[in-house]
Amino acid sequence: MSNLRTKLQPLALDGGTPVRGKLLPYGRQSLDERDIEAVVEVLRSDWLTTGPKIGEFEGRLATLVGAKYAVSFSSGTAALHGAAYAAGLGPGDEAITTPMTFCATANCVLYQGATPVFADVSPDTLNLDPREATKNINSRTKAIIAVDYAGHPADLAALRELAERHRLLLIEDACHALGAEYHGKRVGGIADMTVFSFHPVKHVTTGEGGMVTTDDSKLAETLRRFRNHGISSEARERQNAGQWFYEMVLLGYNYRLTDIGCALGISQLEKLEASLARRRYIATRYLRAFAHLAEIELPSARQRVEPAWHLFPIRIRPEKLTRGRAEVFRALRAENIGANVHYMPVHMHPYYRGRFGDQSGVYPVAEDAYDRLISLPMFHGMSDGDVEDVIAAVTKVLSHYIA
Ligand SMILES: Cc1ncc(COP(=O)(O)O)c(C=O)c1O
Numbered sequence: 001m002s003n004l005r006t007k008l009q010p011l012a013l014d015g016g017t018p019v020r021g022k023l024l025p026y027g028r029q030s031l032d033e034r035d036i037e038a039v040v041e042v043l044r045s046d047w048l049t050t051g052p053k054i055g056e057f058e059g060r061l062a063t064l065v066g067a068k069y070a071v072s073f074s075s076g077t078a079a080l081h082g083a084a085y086a087a088g089l090g091p092g093d094e095a096i097t098t099p100m101t102f103c104a105t106a107n108c109v110l111y112q113g114a115t116p117v118f119a120d121v122s123p124d125t126l127n128l129d130p131r132e133a134t135k136n137i138n139s140r141t142k143a144i145i146a147v148d149y150a151g152h153p154a155d156l157a158a159l160r161e162l163a164e165r166h167r168l169l170l171i172e173d174a175c176h177a178l179g180a181e182y183h184g185k186r187v188g189g190i191a192d193m194t195v196f197s198f199h200p201v202k203h204v205t206t207g208e209g210g211m212v213t214t215d216d217s218k219l220a221e222t223l224r225r226f227r228n229h230g231i232s233s234e235a236r237e238r239q240n241a242g243q244w245f246y247e248m249v250l251l252g253y254n255y256r257l258t259d260i261g262c263a264l265g266i267s268q269l270e271k272l273e274a275s276l277a278r279r280r281y282i283a284t285r286y287l288r289a290f291a292h293l294a295e296i297e298l299p300s301a302r303q304r305v306e307p308a309w310h311l312f313p314i315r316i317r318p319e320k321l322t323r324g325r326a327e328v329f330r331a332l333r334a335e336n337i338g339a340n341v342h343y344m345p346v347h348m349h350p351y352y353r354g355r356f357g358d359q360s361g362v363y364p365v366a367e368d369a370y371d372r373l374i375s376l377p378m379f380h381g382m383s384d385g386d387v388e389d390v391i392a393a394v395t396k397v398l399s400h401y402i403a
Helices: 033-043 052-065 076-086 104-111 130-135 156-165 217-226 235-241 259-269 272-290 325-334 350-356 364-372 384-400
Strands: 069-073 094-097 115-118 141-147 169-173 193-197 210-214 312-316 373-376
Touching (some): 033 259, 052 069, 052 210, 069 076, 069 217, 076 104, 076 169, 076 193, 076 210, 076 217, 104 141, 130 156, 141 156, 272 312, 272 384, 312 364, 325 373, 325 384, 364 373
Parallel strands (some): 094 115, 094 141, 141 169, 169 193
Antiparallel strands (some): 193 210
């Protein structure tokens, strides 16, 4: 039984008037004048890259998440690559990860010549299911890479226990989850290494950028070298010490984040709490507005977890609708709601199918979710009017398609 009560207006898809005139994206950066001034200040300074803003940004982020060390990278993907390297992944090794993620989570294992082994997700959070992960552990397994899907922390206690029992490194891809809390702690200080992204749709942006946090000084040192060509010191350290000598001690990359990006990141961090609060407000508003709609399944939070709400993924219930996800998606877009889909499970991408064979049906929870997922707009700068537009459009579209 549905509680859809909206008077039926023709869908924009069928020639009706859209709920709003301009497309509302699913995510977007929020920048203010202070952010712009912070960047301009660096542009006028001596150091555009490898300067003082790097350490300042890293220090602030480490404090914020409760980690001893933070190492910045040029993207979340580069940070994941650094974490895979520091975990010692190499040819012949395996890392267990979730298929319900952006492909970079698994790609970082391939960059190291190791093999990502997927394990299915839990139906409620769509996060890596520790029981499924257990089944895939063998003598080649070196790491578990969990993802905090949509900003809801992974099942970290169970994964931690699993990693310790089998002497594996636990890497947490928290690219969605800056500021999320798990059992009273912020993510970033729980796994062996936690990875963040500062892409513009994330809570804090540096344009492109990423970070790895850890409490392990050796991992931090390896990460710092890896992002700087494998060189044992940084240019500014040498300049300050009046020295030229450096050595390359491992095969690294240029994965450095610039001072320009870090200045933006520092300024953006000031607004993180406001962004989290706004996202939580929007999530609460959506949850309340959609609570009685039998046609969709809503995201939920587990006990003692405070999600960061990077995404708001709903799942349609096809048995209650006359149309599938594709049509609901198209109808929302026609109403100028920038719906999205996160994610096509990684094993379904042509590259993965080509390399590892057709694994369809092996991860039924992820695949079932993929067929039904739609991400609704969720970002700090959404006005109350934007939120109401999304609610109106979802209600309108579903009301046309009730089975
Ligand atoms: C779960 C996840 N991991 C990794 C990444 C890669 O981050 P970046 O875009 O900063 O390289 C993303 C980016 O969207 C992501 O969503």
